[in-house]
Amino acid sequence: MAKYLLLKHYRGAPAAVNDVPMDQWTSQEISAHVKYMRDFADRLEKTGEFVDSQALAPEGTFVRYDGEGRPPVTDGPFAETKDLIAGWMVIDVDSRERALELAAELSAAPGAGGRPVHEWLELRPFLNEPPTIED
Amino acid sequence: MDEALLRALTPSVLTILVRRGADFAAAEDAVQDALVEALRVWPTDPPRDAKGWLVTVAWRRFLDAARSESARRRREEILQEEPVPGPASAVDDTLRLYFLCAHPSLSPSSAVALTLRAVGGLTTRQIAHAYLVPEATMAQRISRAKRTVAGVRLDRPGDAATVLRVLYLIFNEGYSGEVDLAAEAIRLTRRVHAALDHPESAGLLALMLLHQARRCARTTPEGALVPLAEQDRRRWDTGVIAEGVGILQAALARDRLGEYQAQAAIAALHADAPRAEETDWAQIVEWYDELVRLNRSPVIRLNRAVAVGEADGPGAGLAALAELEESLPRHSAVAGHLHERAGDLDMAARLYAEAAHKATDLAEREHLTRQAARLDQCRGR
Numbered sequence: 001m002a003k004y005l006l007l008k009h010y011r012g013a014p015a016a017v018n019d020v021p022m023d024q025w026t027s028q029e030i031s032a033h034v035k036y037m038r039d040f041a042d043r044l045e046k047t048g049e050f051v052d053s054q055a056l057a058p059e060g061t062f063v064r065y066d067g068e069g070r071p072p073v074t075d076g077p078f079a080e081t082k083d084l085i086a087g088w089m090v091i092d093v094d095s096r097e098r099a100l101e102l103a104a105e106l107s108a109a110p111g112a113g114g115r116p117v118h119e120w121l122e123l124r125p126f127l128n129e130p131p132t133i134e135d
Numbered sequence: 136m137d138e139a140l141l142r143a144l145t146p147s148v149l150t151i152l153v154r155r156g157a158d159f160a161a162a163e164d165a166v167q168d169a170l171v172e173a174l175r176v177w178p179t180d181p182p183r184d185a186k187g188w189l190v191t192v193a194w195r196r197f198l199d200a201a202r203s204e205s206a207r208r209r210r211e212e213i214l215q216e217e218p219v220p221g222p223a224s225a226v227d228d229t230l231r232l233y234f235l236c237a238h239p240s241l242s243p244s245s246a247v248a249l250t251l252r253a254v255g256g257l258t259t260r261q262i263a264h265a266y267l268v269p270e271a272t273m274a275q276r277i278s279r280a281k282r283t284v285a286g287v288r289l290d291r292p293g294d295a296a297t298v299l300r301v302l303y304l305i306f307n308e309g310y311s312g313e314v315d316l317a318a319e320a321i322r323l324t325r326r327v328h329a330a331l332d333h334p335e336s337a338g339l340l341a342l343m344l345l346h347q348a349r350r351c352a353r354t355t356p357e358g359a360l361v362p363l364a365e366q367d368r369r370r371w372d373t374g375v376i377a378e379g380v381g382i383l384q385a386a387l388a389r390d391r392l393g394e395y396q397a398q399a400a401i402a403a404l405h406a407d408a409p410r411a412e413e414t415d416w417a418q419i420v421e422w423y424d425e426l427v428r429l430n431r432s433p434v435i436r437l438n439r440a441v442a443v444g445e446a447d448g449p450g451a452g453l454a455a456l457a458e459l460e461e462s463l464p465r466h467s468a469v470a471g472h473l474h475e476r477a478g479d480l481d482m483a484a485r486l487y488a489e490a491a492h493k494a495t496d497l498a499e500r501e502h503l504t505r506q507a508a509r510l511d512q513c514r515g516r
Contacts, residue, residue, distance in 0.1 A: 001243065001244045001247070001266065001304075001308060003267070044272075045269075045271055045272055045275055046275050046279070047275070047276075047279065048244070048245070048248075048268075048272050048273065048275045048276025048277075048279055049272070049276075050268075050269070050272045051267070051268050051269065051272065052269075092244070092266070092267075092268050092272070093244075094242045094243055094244050125495070127494070127495060127496050127497045127500065128308070128495055128496040128497075129308070129496060129497075129498075130360060130496045130497075130498045130499055131307045131308060131496075132306055132307045132308075132317050132346055132347075132350075133306070133307050133342070133346050133398075134346065134349075134353070134363060135363060135401060135402065135405060135438065
């Protein structure tokens with residue numbers, strides 16, 4: 001029983017094998033990709049392993065505190081930011097092997113030419129609660 | 136509204152439905168529906184006979200669910216195929232439910248979820264909250280678990296070790312939500328211990344009680360972890376310790392040692408020391424030696440190295456540690472502690488920082504970061 005985050009990057013991950021940008025896919029290829037992702041999440045819910053899935057807008061703003069009574073300072077978006085998160089899925093699985101297996105399955109989503117994208121996903125374990133038994 | 140009573144009645148209500156001929160999966164769903172209904176209705180309209188109420192409502196739900204033609208046919212077949220079992224004690228029947236819910240064909244997380252629902256009497260929502268997953272996911276995990284054990288007969292004895300393992304997991308791993316999982320695990324282990332004549336069920340119950348007794352002293356009000364050596368031992372629950380020690384002694388007297396008894400013996404030796412400095416580390420090392428004989432798990436040998444460091448000095452502890460892979464979880468945390476005791480503060484601070492980076496839980500990471508910071512400060516950085 002461990003939770004993992006599967007992170008999908010717009011930028012910052014190594015290049016996918018089938019590395020054609022989505023805006024150059026056909027409409028059917030995009031539909032097939034979206035359907036694959038949705039079916040994947042549905043299947044994980046049925047296996048009792050799904051926790052959450054979200055997509056993020058590509059443009060964000062940096063914000064920081066600027067002292068008492070002053071409005072927050074904002075900056076960006078920065079076009080040159082190296083790492084850009086596209087979205088994530090959170091899974092709750094029995095082993096790291098299972099987490100790797102599911103990440104690989106998600107990475108096989110079809111892209112250009114209907115072939116798998118082979119996209120690199122980043123797998124990050126959640127920090128757990130401390131165990132009750134301490135010695 | 137007595138939720139504890141409701142939970143305690145769950146397995147016997149489920150057993151009654153199964154004895155009337157309902158299959159386990161459908162009966163379990165019906166009992167869950169009755170539980171949810173009880174939680175809704177009882178606060179304003181408490182029943183005179185709680186168990187009778189639950190059986191009536193659950194049985195009605197079962198019949199409603201089985202009403203479709205195909206389901207009815209299936210039910211009649213079951214009723215014909217399997218004669219109603221002869222008189223068996225309620226305790227034995229409940230025990231069989233534990234065996235089924237911990238069946239070896241189930242993954243650990245499925246066995247935990249099914250146990251908490253079918254014999255623990257928790258609702259799907261409560262279990263989902265406790266493990267921080269959506270309710271729909273938890274519902275599917277439980278349905279899937281029930282499909283996995285659909286072909287398992289309830290009248291065959293199961294393996295005690297798998298049941299104890301599931302209860303250990305419930306006790307040791309969970310989040311602090313609205314349901315206290317550690318307390319639930321103790322309640323269920325008490326029932327198993329009462330029904331199952333096995334020294335390891337006593338060992339596990341003692342182990343749980345001895346750790347539960349320290350729980351108040353284990354965290355600060357802000358939630359930071361307090362290591363064993365620094366806990367305020369006046370806050371340990373002496374009544375619970377006495378109960379745990381009593382159960383453990385009776386188990387050890389039967390001379391069938393197992394891992395839970397050995398772990399409980401170590402916890403009992405800690406509980407026995409009024410101050411950390413008075414801990415009988417030599418005896419703790421002996422128990423670790425027993426434990427290593429039972430299970431050569433590197434995690435146990437890592438904990439043994441800590442005990443050796445306390446009993447025979449940090450040099451001996453480091454020598455024991457040297458036999459283990461550096462990639463083990465908590466290896467650098469243990470190495471940091473032993474180097475600090477040996478007086479090598481630079482090395483210790485570096486190891487604590489490395490250990491914090493590798494920690495797998497947040498409280499442990501905070502604790503190790505503080506250790507590194509403390510050493511950096513005393514060296515005037």
